[in-house]
Amino acid sequence: MLMNLIVVLLMFVAIGAVIAIWTRDLLSAVIAIGVLGFTCAVVLLLLRAPDVAITRIVVEVLLLIILIRSVLRRGVRTVESSRSVPGMALAGAFVAVLLVLGVIAIRELPPFGEPVALMGLNEPAPTQPLEAGGPKQEIPPPSQTYIKQGLEKTHSGNIVTAVLLDYRAYDTLGEAAVLFTAVVGAIALLRRKSRKPPSPAEMAAGVGGSEDR
Amino acid sequence: MVYLLCLVLFLIGIYGVLTQRNLIKIILSLAVVESSVSLFLILLGYRVGGIAPIETAARPHESFIGMSVDPLPQAMVLTAIVISLGVLALSIAIAMRLYQRYGTYDVTQIRNLRG
Numbered sequence: 635m636l637m638n639l640i641v642v643l644l645m646f647v648a649i650g651a652v653i654a655i656w657t658r659d660l661l662s663a664v665i666a667i668g669v670l671g672f673t674c675a676v677v678l679l680l681l682r683a684p685d686v687a688i689t690r691i692v693v694e695v696l697l698l699i700i701l702i703r704s705v706l707r708r709g710v711r712t713v714e715s716s717r718s719v720p721g722m723a724l725a726g727a728f729v730a731v732l733l734v735l736g737v738i739a740i741r742e743l744p745p746f747g748e749p750v751a752l753m754g755l756n757e758p759a760p761t762q763p764l765e766a767g768g769p770k771q772e773i774p775p776p777s778q779t780y781i782k783q784g785l786e787k788t789h790s791g792n793i794v795t796a797v798l799l800d801y802r803a804y805d806t807l808g809e810a811a812v813l814f815t816a817v818v819g820a821i822a823l824l825r826r827k828s829r830k831p832p833s834p835a836e837m838a839a840g841v842g843g844s845e846d847r
Numbered sequence: 848m849v850y851l852l853c854l855v856l857f858l859i860g861i862y863g864v865l866t867q868r869n870l871i872k873i874i875l876s877l878a879v880v881e882s883s884v885s886l887f888l889i890l891l892g893y894r895v896g897g898i899a900p901i902e903t904a905a906r907p908h909e910s911f912i913g914m915s916v917d918p919l920p921q922a923m924v925l926t927a928i929v930i931s932l933g934v935l936a937l938s939i940a941i942a943m944r945l946y947q948r949y950g951t952y953d954v955t956q957i958r959n960l961r962g
Contacts, residue, residue: 648859725866
């Protein structure tokens with residue numbers, strides 16, 4: 635039941651992607667991307683990932699605002715035809731090769747709904763003491779440790795938050811740094827004029843903020 | 848089946864990146880690729896009949912261990928989604944700058960106008 639629902643929604647997502655890429659009207663393409671993103675959020679919610687779904691919605695709203703701002707100009711609403719026919723044929727061949735390789739890879743994957751990282755989670759842990767020089771003890775995948783000891787060790791009921799802000803807090807710090815850098819870069823690129831007004835000497839020489847606008 | 852749909856979504860995005868001439872369309876294709884990958888990782892962590900990885904007082908710890916979906920891909924994808932927003936915002940800013948300079952989003956025309 636849930637599986638069928640997810641399949642239908644994923645088909646909806648794929649249709650949104652096709653419309654976004656094939657349509658000539660840029661604003662329609664942006665709106666199709668919005669459809670895709672919000673459908674993704676619904677799928678994530680069905681897959682029991684509420685934190686990711688919430689983030690996805692926030693990100694999608696911001697992305698739509700930026701994209702619509704970039705598209706709403708006179709004269710850029712429609713797109714000319716895409717690249718030349720040989721280029722499209724080459725791209726189609728490349729995509730076909732990727733499809734074949736991907737199908738081969740997917741056949742190796744575990745069936746849907748049985749994650750490898752959680753295998754053997756319900757069996758009790760082996761209790762024999764660890765001996766130096768003895769047989770190596772099997773270390774469980776980190777996911778199992780997080781689920782088993784997350785609440786006890788971090789006192790956070792939400793395990794995803796526990797992983798993000800406690801077990802892998804440096805990772806999140808790096809993420810914040812990347813996001814900050816990207817935002818600073820975007821602001822620097824989009825700023826209309828320099829903050830400091832050009833000095834008269836610069837104005838006379840014809841350099842400074844006005845030329846860079 | 849669901850994995851295959853994710854692959855198809857990924858390939859649609861790749862095809863768009865390779866064939867489109869408009870910068871905004873290329874960035875949109877990148878967004879498609881990104882969402883397909885994040886969906887795929889979340890799908891890999893799903894467990895049949897699973898519950899969200901949030902422990903509540905109402906559910907005993909043992910049954911939570913037996914039912915929770917994998918929290919690790921969710922945490923990683925959360926990071927990846929936010930980073931992808933940064934990447935897309937920066938690339939859109941660059942595209943808008945190019946538009947201010949050349950008056951078009953078409954990459955072939957921008958290449959011809961050079962300088």
